[in-house]
Amino acid sequence: MSAASALAAAALVLAITLPTFADALPASFVRLADVDPSIRQDIRYAGSDNFLHRKVNGYDAPVCILTEQAAKALSEVQKAIAAKGLTLVVFDCYRPARAVADMGEWTRGGGLPDPQWYPKVRRSELIAKSYVGELSTHSRGSTVDVAIARTDRRSSPNPACGAVNADTLDFGTGFDCFDPMSETGHRGLASEAAANRKMLVDTMRVAGFRNYAREWWHFTLTNEPFARQRFDFPITAD
Secondary structure (H helix, E strand, C coil), X not given: CCXXXXXXXXXHHHHHHCCCCCCCCCCCEEEHHHHCCCCEECCHHHCCCCCCCCCCCCECCCCCEEEHHHHHHXXXXXXXXXXXXXXXXXXXXXXXXXXXXXXXXXXXXXXCCECCCECXXXXXXXXXXCCCCCCCHHHHCCEEEEEEEECCCCCCCCCCCCCCCCCECCCCCCCCCCCHHHCCCCCCCCHHHHHHHHHHHHHHHHCCEEECCCCCCEEEECCCCCCCCCCCCCECCC
Protein backbone atom coordinates (compact mmCIF):
# COMPACT_ATOMS: atom_id res chain seq x y z
CA MET A 1 0.00 0.00 0.00
CA SER A 2 1.36 3.41 -0.95
CA ALA A 3 1.83 6.15 1.64
CA ALA A 4 -1.06 8.09 0.12
CA SER A 5 -3.35 5.06 0.30
CA ALA A 6 -2.35 4.43 3.91
CA LEU A 7 -3.19 8.02 4.87
CA ALA A 8 -6.55 7.79 3.12
CA ALA A 9 -7.38 4.56 4.93
CA ALA A 10 -6.41 6.05 8.29
CA ALA A 11 -8.59 9.08 7.62
CA LEU A 12 -11.52 6.80 6.81
CA VAL A 13 -11.06 4.89 10.08
CA LEU A 14 -10.93 8.13 12.04
CA ALA A 15 -14.08 9.39 10.35
CA ILE A 16 -15.90 6.23 11.38
CA THR A 17 -14.64 5.83 14.95
CA LEU A 18 -14.20 9.34 16.33
CA PRO A 19 -17.24 10.68 18.20
CA THR A 20 -19.05 13.66 16.80
CA PHE A 21 -19.31 16.78 18.92
CA ALA A 22 -22.13 18.52 17.07
CA ASP A 23 -25.16 19.73 19.00
CA ALA A 24 -27.19 16.57 19.59
CA LEU A 25 -30.28 18.20 21.11
CA PRO A 26 -33.63 16.96 19.83
CA ALA A 27 -35.52 19.25 17.48
CA SER A 28 -37.21 22.18 19.27
CA PHE A 29 -34.78 22.07 22.24
CA VAL A 30 -32.20 24.79 22.93
CA ARG A 31 -29.66 25.73 25.55
CA LEU A 32 -31.00 28.73 27.44
CA ALA A 33 -27.69 30.59 27.18
CA ASP A 34 -28.07 30.59 23.38
CA VAL A 35 -31.42 32.36 23.71
CA ASP A 36 -30.70 34.66 26.68
CA PRO A 37 -27.22 34.54 28.23
CA SER A 38 -28.21 37.22 30.77
CA ILE A 39 -30.30 34.73 32.79
CA ARG A 40 -28.23 33.31 35.64
CA GLN A 41 -27.86 29.55 35.89
CA ASP A 42 -27.31 27.72 39.18
CA ILE A 43 -28.07 24.14 38.13
CA ARG A 44 -28.05 22.31 41.45
CA TYR A 45 -28.40 18.70 40.27
CA ALA A 46 -25.16 18.90 38.30
CA GLY A 47 -23.21 19.08 41.59
CA SER A 48 -23.57 18.06 45.21
CA ASP A 49 -25.43 21.09 46.62
CA ASN A 50 -28.87 19.48 46.47
CA PHE A 51 -31.08 17.18 48.53
CA LEU A 52 -29.26 14.04 47.32
CA HIS A 53 -25.87 15.56 48.25
CA ARG A 54 -24.43 14.31 44.95
CA LYS A 55 -24.67 14.75 41.19
CA VAL A 56 -27.85 13.32 39.70
CA ASN A 57 -27.72 10.83 36.84
CA GLY A 58 -28.02 12.54 33.46
CA TYR A 59 -26.62 15.93 34.53
CA ASP A 60 -23.29 15.88 32.71
CA ALA A 61 -23.00 19.69 32.73
CA PRO A 62 -24.49 22.57 34.78
CA VAL A 63 -26.54 23.77 31.82
CA CYS A 64 -30.18 24.77 31.38
CA ILE A 65 -31.87 23.12 28.40
CA LEU A 66 -35.50 23.92 27.50
CA THR A 67 -37.85 23.77 24.57
CA GLU A 68 -37.36 26.77 22.36
CA GLN A 69 -40.82 28.05 23.26
CA ALA A 70 -40.11 27.91 26.99
CA ALA A 71 -36.68 29.52 26.61
CA LYS A 72 -38.10 32.42 24.60
CA ALA A 73 -40.92 32.92 27.10
CA LEU A 74 -38.41 32.95 29.96
CA SER A 75 -36.39 35.56 28.09
CA GLU A 76 -39.51 37.76 27.98
CA VAL A 77 -39.70 37.53 31.78
CA GLN A 78 -36.04 38.51 32.01
CA LYS A 79 -36.65 41.58 29.86
CA ALA A 80 -39.62 42.58 32.00
CA ILE A 81 -37.68 42.56 35.28
CA ALA A 82 -34.32 43.83 33.99
CA ALA A 83 -35.48 47.44 34.17
CA LYS A 84 -35.98 46.96 37.92
CA GLY A 85 -32.38 45.86 38.43
CA LEU A 86 -33.46 42.22 38.74
CA THR A 87 -32.56 38.97 37.01
CA LEU A 88 -33.89 35.44 36.86
CA VAL A 89 -31.89 32.57 38.39
CA VAL A 90 -32.71 29.06 37.14
CA PHE A 91 -32.02 26.03 39.33
CA ASP A 92 -33.37 23.29 37.08
CA CYS A 93 -34.81 23.12 33.58
CA TYR A 94 -35.18 20.03 31.40
CA ARG A 95 -34.63 16.94 33.56
CA PRO A 96 -33.83 13.59 31.90
CA ALA A 97 -36.14 10.70 32.75
CA ARG A 98 -33.08 8.83 34.04
CA ALA A 99 -32.57 11.63 36.60
CA VAL A 100 -36.17 11.29 37.78
CA ALA A 101 -35.63 7.54 38.21
CA ASP A 102 -32.37 8.20 40.06
CA MET A 103 -34.14 10.50 42.52
CA GLY A 104 -36.91 7.97 43.09
CA GLU A 105 -34.46 5.15 43.70
CA TRP A 106 -32.48 7.35 46.12
CA THR A 107 -35.56 7.99 48.28
CA ARG A 108 -35.92 4.25 48.84
CA GLY A 109 -32.57 4.20 50.64
CA GLY A 110 -34.27 5.40 53.82
CA GLY A 111 -32.92 7.87 56.34
CA LEU A 112 -33.85 10.51 58.88
CA PRO A 113 -35.08 14.01 58.05
CA ASP A 114 -32.46 16.38 56.66
CA PRO A 115 -32.63 19.78 58.41
CA GLN A 116 -31.56 21.65 55.27
CA TRP A 117 -33.75 19.99 52.65
CA TYR A 118 -36.60 18.01 54.25
CA PRO A 119 -36.71 18.91 57.95
CA LYS A 120 -40.05 17.29 58.88
CA VAL A 121 -40.24 14.09 56.82
CA ARG A 122 -38.06 11.03 56.37
CA ARG A 123 -36.24 10.43 53.12
CA SER A 124 -38.41 7.36 52.43
CA GLU A 125 -41.55 9.51 52.70
CA LEU A 126 -40.61 12.08 50.04
CA ILE A 127 -42.54 10.35 47.24
CA ALA A 128 -45.57 9.55 49.41
CA LYS A 129 -45.68 13.20 50.54
CA SER A 130 -45.39 14.32 46.88
CA TYR A 131 -42.12 16.18 47.37
CA VAL A 132 -40.36 13.91 44.85
CA GLY A 133 -42.29 12.60 41.85
CA GLU A 134 -42.00 9.24 40.14
CA LEU A 135 -42.66 11.22 36.95
CA SER A 136 -41.75 14.86 36.38
CA THR A 137 -43.04 17.64 34.14
CA HIS A 138 -39.39 18.70 33.84
CA SER A 139 -38.81 15.74 31.50
CA ARG A 140 -41.15 17.35 28.97
CA GLY A 141 -38.73 20.25 28.55
CA SER A 142 -40.96 23.24 29.33
CA THR A 143 -40.78 23.32 33.14
CA VAL A 144 -38.30 25.48 35.02
CA ASP A 145 -37.38 26.01 38.67
CA VAL A 146 -36.62 29.69 39.01
CA ALA A 147 -36.19 32.60 41.40
CA ILE A 148 -35.37 36.30 41.12
CA ALA A 149 -32.16 38.00 42.24
CA ARG A 150 -30.77 41.51 42.21
CA THR A 151 -28.32 42.25 39.43
CA ASP A 152 -26.00 43.97 41.91
CA ARG A 153 -25.82 40.68 43.88
CA ARG A 154 -26.71 42.28 47.21
CA SER A 155 -27.00 39.53 49.77
CA SER A 156 -30.31 38.31 51.16
CA PRO A 157 -30.87 36.25 54.29
CA ASN A 158 -29.90 32.63 53.76
CA PRO A 159 -33.01 30.46 54.14
CA ALA A 160 -33.19 27.90 56.91
CA CYS A 161 -34.43 25.30 54.43
CA GLY A 162 -33.48 24.63 50.81
CA ALA A 163 -30.76 26.00 48.56
CA VAL A 164 -28.60 28.76 50.04
CA ASN A 165 -26.16 31.35 48.69
CA ALA A 166 -28.00 31.80 45.42
CA ASP A 167 -28.11 35.63 45.73
CA THR A 168 -31.87 35.57 45.35
CA LEU A 169 -34.49 37.81 46.87
CA ASP A 170 -36.07 36.59 50.09
CA PHE A 171 -38.71 33.99 49.18
CA GLY A 172 -39.15 32.59 52.66
CA THR A 173 -37.39 29.31 51.79
CA GLY A 174 -34.75 28.24 49.34
CA PHE A 175 -35.25 26.12 46.24
CA ASP A 176 -36.10 22.48 47.01
CA CYS A 177 -37.19 23.04 50.59
CA PHE A 178 -39.50 20.03 50.99
CA ASP A 179 -41.81 21.56 53.58
CA PRO A 180 -45.26 23.22 53.67
CA MET A 181 -43.46 26.59 53.91
CA SER A 182 -42.64 26.21 50.21
CA GLU A 183 -46.29 26.23 49.15
CA THR A 184 -46.70 29.37 47.09
CA GLY A 185 -49.57 30.74 49.16
CA HIS A 186 -48.28 29.55 52.54
CA ARG A 187 -49.64 31.69 55.35
CA GLY A 188 -47.31 33.08 57.96
CA LEU A 189 -44.59 34.26 55.57
CA ALA A 190 -42.89 37.58 56.21
CA SER A 191 -44.47 40.31 54.09
CA GLU A 192 -41.37 40.73 51.91
CA ALA A 193 -41.18 37.02 51.08
CA ALA A 194 -44.90 36.89 50.26
CA ALA A 195 -44.56 39.96 48.01
CA ASN A 196 -41.58 38.44 46.20
CA ARG A 197 -43.48 35.21 45.55
CA LYS A 198 -46.41 37.17 44.17
CA MET A 199 -44.13 39.19 41.90
CA LEU A 200 -42.53 36.02 40.55
CA VAL A 201 -45.88 34.28 39.94
CA ASP A 202 -47.46 37.34 38.32
CA THR A 203 -44.50 38.04 36.05
CA MET A 204 -44.20 34.42 34.95
CA ARG A 205 -47.95 34.23 34.32
CA VAL A 206 -47.82 37.16 31.90
CA ALA A 207 -45.22 35.23 29.87
CA GLY A 208 -47.42 32.13 29.74
CA PHE A 209 -46.18 30.07 32.72
CA ARG A 210 -48.36 28.51 35.41
CA ASN A 211 -47.10 27.88 38.93
CA TYR A 212 -47.22 24.58 40.82
CA ALA A 213 -48.93 25.60 44.08
CA ARG A 214 -46.77 23.38 46.31
CA GLU A 215 -43.48 24.91 45.11
CA TRP A 216 -43.14 28.65 44.66
CA TRP A 217 -40.17 28.16 42.29
CA HIS A 218 -41.79 25.63 39.90
CA PHE A 219 -43.36 26.81 36.61
CA THR A 220 -44.56 25.09 33.44
CA LEU A 221 -45.28 26.75 30.11
CA THR A 222 -49.07 26.60 29.65
CA ASN A 223 -48.89 25.82 25.93
CA GLU A 224 -45.97 23.41 26.18
CA PRO A 225 -45.15 21.62 22.92
CA PHE A 226 -44.59 18.14 24.40
CA ALA A 227 -47.37 17.86 26.97
CA ARG A 228 -47.55 14.05 26.67
CA GLN A 229 -43.95 13.18 25.93
CA ARG A 230 -40.95 12.69 28.21
CA PHE A 231 -37.32 12.79 27.12
CA ASP A 232 -34.19 11.08 28.41
CA PHE A 233 -31.22 12.60 26.59
CA PRO A 234 -28.38 13.70 28.95
CA ILE A 235 -27.66 17.33 29.77
CA THR A 236 -24.41 18.34 28.11
CA ALA A 237 -22.59 21.62 27.56
CA ASP A 238 -22.37 21.20 23.76
